[in-house]
Amino acid sequence: MKVLLTGGAGYIGSHTTLALLRAGHDVFVVDNHRNSSPVVLDRVRALSGRDFGAAEIDICDAGALAACLAAFRPDCVIHFAGLKAVAESIPEAVEYYRVNVGGTISLLQAMDLAECRKLIFSSSATIYGTALPPPFAEDHPIAPSSPYGRTKAQVEQIVTDWVAAADHRGAVLLRYFNPVGADPSGQIGEDPRGIPNNLMPYVLQVVAGRREELLVFGDDYDTPDGSGERDYIHVVDLARGHIAALDYVMTTEASAAFNLGTGRGVTVREVLRTFEAATGCTVAHRIVGRRPGDVGSSVADVAKAARLLGWCAQETLADACLSGWNWQRRNPDGYGPHDR
Ligand code: NAD
Ligand code: WQD
Numbered sequence: 001m002k003v004l005l006t007g008g009a010g011y012i013g014s015h016t017t018l019a020l021l022r023a024g025h026d027v028f029v030v031d032n033h034r035n036s037s038p039v040v041l042d043r044v045r046a047l048s049g050r051d052f053g054a055a056e057i058d059i060c061d062a063g064a065l066a067a068c069l070a071a072f073r074p075d076c077v078i079h080f081a082g083l084k085a086v087a088e089s090i091p092e093a094v095e096y097y098r099v100n101v102g103g104t105i106s107l108l109q110a111m112d113l114a115e116c117r118k119l120i121f122s123s124s125a126t127i128y129g130t131a132l133p134p135p136f137a138e139d140h141p142i143a144p145s146s147p148y149g150r151t152k153a154q155v156e157q158i159v160t161d162w163v164a165a166a167d168h169r170g171a172v173l174l175r176y177f178n179p180v181g182a183d184p185s186g187q188i189g190e191d192p193r194g195i196p197n198n199l200m201p202y203v204l205q206v207v208a209g210r211r212e213e214l215l216v217f218g219d220d221y222d223t224p225d226g227s228g229e230r231d232y233i234h235v236v237d238l239a240r241g242h243i244a245a246l247d248y249v250m251t252t253e254a255s256a257a258f259n260l261g262t263g264r265g266v267t268v269r270e271v272l273r274t275f276e277a278a279t280g281c282t283v284a285h286r287i288v289g290r291r292p293g294d295v296g297s298s299v300a301d302v303a304k305a306a307r308l309l310g311w312c313a314q315e316t317l318a319d320a321c322l323s324g325w326n327w328q329r330r331n332p333d334g335y336g337p338h339d340r
């Protein structure tokens with residue numbers, strides 16, 4: 001199958017590009033490298049032993065995107081490109097709507113021109129409201145609490161309306177929980193710019209000596225030990241989830257949402273214990289107050305993905321800790337020096 005990936009040089013996109021190449025698909029990557037390095041693509045080529053095309057294009061550049069899709073003529077597009085930092089999306093709200101919503105609209109128009117009718121979209125568990133307790137099934141109320149989350153909920157709606165607007169279109173909306181870990185080779189991984197927002201990259205930088213200590217945000221949540229509880233999903237499992245979604249989307253003429261998570265909640269303290277046991281490294285940390293906007297617990301109901309995609313997580317959190325540490329150790333500056 002011919003698959004075009006927007007944002008294919010990013011953290012999840014690069015692992016998915018590798019999985020698609022290994023599964024024998026022909027891929028093309030579109031990325032403007034706003035949050036990634038082109039070096040990633042050469043590492044994916046080396047790991048897979050296969051070549052593939054790539055173009056440095058901004059998805060908001062409708063003309064360039066349309067020309068690219070018209071030339072490659074994909075059977076399916078996997079749409080990762082976008083901005084993803086919850087806190088940044090508050091002061092930068094309009095920019096988030098421009099890129100995430102506006103970029104998706106130019107993508108759908110380019111797909112129409114290229115007669116591509118199948119789309120897999122990177123959505124997020126952050127769209128779920130938290131008035132009702134987890135686990136969150138796909139029909140759980142949608143109530144995002146940040147501009148970032150609202151861009152994801154709006155794109156889900158736009159894609160659903162795009163599918164309904166003409167025959168033979170299909171879409172899968174993948175709601176990722178908390179992606180962690182790296183390819184076991186240590187050649188590709190998460191390379192955040194500046195101070196990491198997320199727990200696992202912060203832990204890795206503390207252990208690597210780049211940050212002094214982890215601040216554990218809150219110990220008074222209604223969770224087994226009071227620290228925040230999340231559903232951490234290995235990025236290699238996520239990549240496999242896209243292969244399963246690709247098989248599914250090619251046979252559907254509807255829009256369907258699926259959670260990609262493990263179904264198991266893990267607290268921050270448990271992450272630290274698992275990391276230390278898996279790697280033998282100590283994570284310096286200190287308990288502080290809650291981070292504004294955080295929820296106590298977010299865990300996926302994964303029954304629908306198992307039933308309809310035939311997919312479930314296989315890797316453990318210990319695997320994710322080890323592979324993440326392997327990536328960090330081998331690449332102390334990520335893909336190269338940039339703004340820290
Ligand atoms: P990432 O930032 O590593 O990857 C996104 C890629 O898109 C980057 O390579 C970036 O350069 C590219 N990009 C950004 N704006 C672009 C534009 N205008 N034109 C072309 N390319 C552009 O992020 P990721 O963690 O790999 O996430 C991928 C997708 O999954 C995003 O849509 C994100 O919102 C979603 N998601 C991520 C997480 C997570 O925690 N990582 C969780 C849920 C959902
Ligand atoms: C996990 C846990 C923190 C950092 C965010 C987005 C979500 C999705 C994934 C894109 C929480 C605690 C964290 C730290 C800590 N991304 N923590 N110290 O907040 O679940 O989700 O990323 O869609 O939309 O909101 O992930 O990794 O930031 O936090 O104690 O330095 O770790 O409080 O309990 P989160 P996270």
